[in-house]
Structure formats: structure tokens, C-alpha cells
Amino acid sequence: MFSNYVYDTHRLMSDKNINLAFSGHFTPELITSMLAMTKSSVSKSATLKKVYNIIIECLENLTKHGAPSEEQKKEFPSIFIFGNDDDHFYVSTGNTISEEEVEPLKAKLEKVNSLDKQGLRAWYNDVIMNGEGVSEKGGAGLGIIDVAMKSGNKLEFEFKPLRPGFKFYVLKVKVGIQKKK
Numbered sequence: 740m741f742s743n744y745v746y747d748t749h750r751l752m753s754d755k756n757i758n759l760a761f762s763g764h765f766t767p768e769l770i771t772s773m774l775a776m777t778k779s780s781v782s783k784s785a786t787l788k789k790v791y792n793i794i795i796e797c798l799e800n801l802t803k804h805g806a807p808s809e810e811q812k813k814e815f816p817s818i819f820i821f822g823n824d825d826d827h828f829y830v831s832t833g834n835t836i837s838e839e840e841v842e843p844l845k846a847k848l849e850k851v852n853s854l855d856k857q858g859l860r861a862w863y864n865d866v867i868m869n870g871e872g873v874s875e876k877g878g879a880g881l882g883i884i885d886v887a888m889k890s891g892n893k894l895e896f897e898f899k900p901l902r903p904g905f906k907f908y909v910l911k912v913k914v915g916i917q918k919k920k
Contacts, residue, residue, distance in 0.1 A: 757822040765817055770798045777821050781828065785917040789889045790828045793912055794821065796882045797832045800910075826916055833909045841898050841906050847880070848896050851887040859888045890914045 752760065758780045761773065777794055781787045801817045817834040836844070854862060863884045887894055895911040 752822075755822060756824050757820055759821045760819070762818040763816045765798060765801050765819070767802075770802070773798065773819065780821065780823070786828065786914060790830070790914050793830055793886050793889050793914060796886050797830050797910065797912065800882055801832055801834050823916065828914045828916060830912045830914070831910065833907055835901060835905050836898075836908045838904055838906060841908075844908065845896075845898065847883055848894055851883055852893045854887075856888065856891070859884055863888065886912055 751757075759773065759776055761769070774791070774794065778787070778791060781790045798819060801819065818832065820829070820831040822829045850862075851859065863881060866881055866884070883894070890912050892913045892915070895913075897909045899907040899909065901907050
């Protein structure tokens with residue numbers, strides 16, 4: 740049975756052009772290794788810096804905004820997936836969040852998706868200048884705005900029910916591939 744699972748997973752990753760996937764607890768050392776692996780996948784493209792920065796932000800979000808307890812991390816580990824097709828790179832993450840975090844995060848994601856590039860830049864500058872403040876988790880709320888600006892595309896997101904009090908937050912970022920000249 741396990742060999743079928745491995746084969747099916749390999750086939751799925753190949754069919755969906757997934758270059759890297761990891762599910763579990765994210766440590767600084769693991770993140771450094773994952774960045775090195777993804778960098779080699781993107782190096783053929785002029786999009787390297789943009790995608791690399793998005794990956795860093797997404798991985799940072801997994802470590803800062805994941806499940807509130809070790810028990811939850813074991814039960815619902817975080818996931819990172821990186822892939823591409825001929826026209827886009829895709830960065831997808833998933834992690835457990837408390838139900839209280841869903842509405843504020845959803846509102847922020849919807850606002851990000853409603854703004855054009857100039858609107859995102861203005862909001863980003865407003866947060867820096869007027870300071871929405873640093874949260875107890877160490878963020879000032881700039882990450883999602885920055886990811887949206889760099890990707891140039893709408894962010895895809897979902898909140899899947901897990902068990903009382905918790906949701907699984909899935910984020911997908913799409914970045915157009917700029918071919919080197």
C-alpha cells in the first residue's frame with residue numbers, strides 16, 4: 740500500500756509540475772535549505788528575485804502565524820508547495836490558524852485583492868508611515884501586501900474547517916515567468 744502512495748504522490752507532483760513540497764514543522768535551518776532548493780528551480784528566469792522574496796515571506800508567515808500550540812502543529816502540520824508551468828511559478832502554503840484570526844485575515848486578503856498596484860503601494864506606505872503597529876506575533880501586516888505587489892496577481896485563499904476553534908488557511912500565489920533575454 741505504501742509503495743502505491745509513493746508512486747501516486749510522485750505522479751501527482753510530476754503531473755502538476757511541483758518542484759518541492761514539504762509538510763511538517765518549519766525551522767530556520769529547514770527554511771534555509773528549502774530556499775536553496777527553490778533558488779535552483781527559479782534561476783533560469785528573470786523572475787528570480789521576485790519569486791525568491793515571495794517564498795521567503797510565505798515561509799516566514801508559516802513560522803510566525805502557524806498553529807498556537809505544539810499539539811496543533813503535530814495534528815495539522817504546515818505545508819509548503821512550489822511549482823511551475825510554462826508561464827507561472829506557484830507558491831502555496833497551508834497552516835492551522837485559530838477561528839478568531841480568520842475574519843481579520845480574510846478582510847485583509849480581500850482588500851489586497853481589491854486594489855491595483857498603485858493602491859497596494861499606497862496602503863503599504865500608509866502602514867509604514869502611520870504604523871498599524873507590530874502585532875504580538877512580530878508582524879506589522881506588510882507581508883501580504885508585499886506578496887501581492889510582487890506577484891502582480893490576485894492571491895487565492897481558502898479557510899478549511901478542521902475542528903472546533905481552528906481552520907486550515909491555504910494561500911496560493913501565482914507569479915508570471917519573465918524569460919531572460
